[in-house]
Amino acid sequence: MRKIPVSLLLAAAALYANCALALDSSGTPVVVTPLASKTATASGQPITLPQKNVQVLVSRYQIAVGATLPVHRHPFPRYAYVEAGTLKVTNVETGNSNTYKTGDFIIEMIGQWHQATNIGDVEVKLLVIDQVEEGAKNTELRQ
Numbered sequence: 001m002r003k004i005p006v007s008l009l010l011a012a013a014a015l016y017a018n019c020a021l022a023l024d025s026s027g028t029p030v031v032v033t034p035l036a037s038k039t040a041t042a043s044g045q046p047i048t049l050p051q052k053n054v055q056v057l058v059s060r061y062q063i064a065v066g067a068t069l070p071v072h073r074h075p076f077p078r079y080a081y082v083e084a085g086t087l088k089v090t091n092v093e094t095g096n097s098n099t100y101k102t103g104d105f106i107i108e109m110i111g112q113w114h115q116a117t118n119i120g121d122v123e124v125k126l127l128v129i130d131q132v133e134e135g136a137k138n139t140e141l142r143q
Contacts, residue, residue, distance in 0.1 A: 036105035053134035063124040085124030
């Protein structure tokens with residue numbers, strides 16, 4: 001059996017704890033890049049989870065250049081990673097806007113009316129993760 005120096009194990013553990021670098025079981029490096037660590041939504045609300053039967057939904061959105069999504073809101077947490085493009089999200093209740101670009105992570109506002117527009121020159125691609133009560137939808141359109 002191969003002996004591994006304690007100092008090497010401690011260094012690997014420290015790196016792993018900082019989520020910067022880990023080693024797989026064969027000693028091959030695995031790079032972990034933190035993308036976000038938040039406790040509040042884009043509009044400053046505390047993030048709270050559904051209280052019963054949580055269901056995780058994962059979707060990919062593709063938003064054409066110049067397209068604007070209808071005014072909508074989410075009753076439950078929604079997270080999005082911008083894989084490509086530039087998206088402007090406007091809270092229509094307050095008028096405040098945030099612009100997100102490739103590589104950004106969005107923690108969407110909960111229960112507030114907003115809309116998003118692709119303001120860039122390429123299609124916006126989002127990886128979207130919803131946490132809802134089982135069987136519920138997470139988008140309500142304004143009538």
